[in-house]
Structure formats: structure tokens, C-alpha cells
Amino acid sequence: MARVAxxxxxxxxxxxxxxxxxxxxxxxxxxxxKRGVIAVRYYNPKDFEPNPKKRIDDIPYGGGPGMVLRxxxxxxxVDAALRRIRDRKQSRVxxxxxxxxxxxxxxxxxxxxxxxxxxxxxxxYEGVDERVRVITRAKRVSVGSYVLSGGELAAMVVADVxxxxxxxxxxxxxxxxxxxxxxxxxxxxxAELVWKRKRYRVPEVLRSGNHAAIDVWRxxxxxxxxxxxxxxxNFS
Numbered sequence: 001m002a003r004v005a006x007x008x009x010x011x012x013x014x015x016x017x018x019x020x021x022x023x024x025x026x027x028x029x030x031x032x033x034k035r036g037v038i039a040v041r042y043y044n045p046k047d048f049e050p051n052p053k054k055r056i057d058d059i060p061y062g063g064g065p066g067m068v069l070r071x072x073x074x075x076x077x078v079d080a081a082l083r084r085i086r087d088r089k090q091s092r093v094x095x096x097x098x099x100x101x102x103x104x105x106x107x108x109x110x111x112x113x114x115x116x117x118x119x120x121x122x123x124x125y126e127g128v129d130e131r132v133r134v135i136t137r138a139k140r141v142s143v144g145s146y147v148l149s150g151g152e153l154a155a156m157v158v159a160d161v162x163x164x165x166x167x168x169x170x171x172x173x174x175x176x177x178x179x180x181x182x183x184x185x186x187x188x189x190x191a192e193l194v195w196k197r198k199r200y201r202v203p204e205v206l207r208s209g210n211h212a213a214i215d216v217w218r219x220x221x222x223x224x225x226x227x228x229x230x231x232x233x234n235f236s
Contacts, residue, residue, distance in 0.1 A: 122151025
């Protein structure tokens with residue numbers, strides 16, 4: 001019987017694929033991989049470096065601290081990923097950078113709707129030679145206004161968010177949860193928690209069984225948290 005192609009495939013160019021595979025093998029994503037709904041493939045630039053010493057970095061032109069990933073092994077790794085994609089129009093290539101476009105759920109949804117393959121280039125050290133982005137026409141993407149030690153964490157964030165929009169990844173209960181109004185505050189048993197002589201109760205509405213009222217409460221709670229966050233941002 002012919003093997004059915006995954007609905008979406010993540011191609012990750014990284015020096016440390018082992019740092020990500022445990023995450024991609026667990027929980028929701030792990031089950032989706034086992035069922036063949038999504039695929040995660042790794043391309044280590046060191047595997048595409050012919051030099052026996054496997055040195056894939058060098059000092060930056062113009063001076064500065066740290067080392068920069070050389071373009072050739074990274075480009076060969078990206079090429080290896082693209083060769084596995086029959087229809088290039090169904091692929092996107094992203095290059096992680098704090099200066100990139102802010103990654104959002106809306107961006108993830110649009111990407112999954114328009115493509116079936118996402119190539120993610122993970123930098124390390126002081127980054128990847130800029131010519132890699134130019135040659136591959138990769139989109140600069142940022143997961144936040146901060147600097148990470150490498151792009152692996154960013155790749156896991158992107159893959160997790162995107163995968164949730166792939167049909168068949170989420171189970172029925174998880175799909176229902178995605179559609180509910182998100183609230184920053186969640187509770188479980190006991191209904192009344194006694195901690196260091198103080199009592200902390202679950203909001204009565206959450207115990208009422210009235211789902212319409214619960215959705216209203218969650219929406220209002222989310223709006224209050226957003227207002228607090230916006231206020232802090234405006235005064236920071």
C-alpha cells in the first residue's frame with residue numbers, strides 16, 4: 001500500500017536536532033507524527049560540510065564578538081530540504097532574526113493554509129551569514145524582541161503553533177478547546193484551597209455548569225488581562 005504523504009512537513013536546518021526531537025516526539029505533536037499527519041525532518045549543516053574537521057563557523061567580517069555560521073554548509077542543507085519538495089510553490093523558507101516580522105497565530109494559520117512545507121533555518125553563535133537569506137529568499141521571522149542562544153527554541157514555537165492549524169493534528173477535545181474563548185486563568189479541584197491559613201475559591205460561575213455564562217466570564221477575564229498588559233506596555 002502506498003504511503004500517504006503528511007499534510008504538513010517541517011524541514012529544520014539546525015546544528016542541534018537532538019535538542020528538539022524529544023519535544024516533537026511527545027504529546028500532541030508526537031501523536032500527529034506517529035499518525036503521519038505531520039512530519040519533522042532535520043538537516044544538520046555539519047552533515048553537508050566536506051571538510052573532515054566539520055568546521056561550519058568562522059570569524060565575522062568587520063570584527064565583532066563570536067563566530068558566524070558559514071554560508072556553504074547551511075545552503076547545502078537548505079538545498080537538501082528543498083530537493084525533497086516536489087512543488088516549490090507549496091513551500092516557505094523562514095530565517096529567524098530578532099529584526100524579523102513578528103510571528104503570530106494569524107501568520108501560522110495563513111502559512112498552513114497556503115503551503116505544505118516550511119523550511120526553518122536555525123542560527124547559532126552570532127548568526128548565519130546574511131547571504132543565506134538572500135540566496136534562499138527566506139522570510140525574516142521573529143518570535144520576540146529578545147535574543148536566544150539559537151533558533152531551535154524559535155523553531156519549536158513556530159512548529160507547535162503551525163501544527164495546531166493542520167487538520168487532524170488536534171483531537172476532538174483539543175479542537176473544542178481551541179475554539180473556546182481563551183482565558184488566562186484556569187482552575188481545577190479542590191473548589192476551595194486552604195493554603196497557609198488562607199482560603200482561595202474557584203469563581204462560582206465556573207462551577208455553575210452554565211457554559212454561556214462561563215464563556216462570558218472567560219472573555220471578560222481575557223479582556224481585563226489585555227487591558228492590564230497594554231497599560232503596562234504604554235508606561236514601560
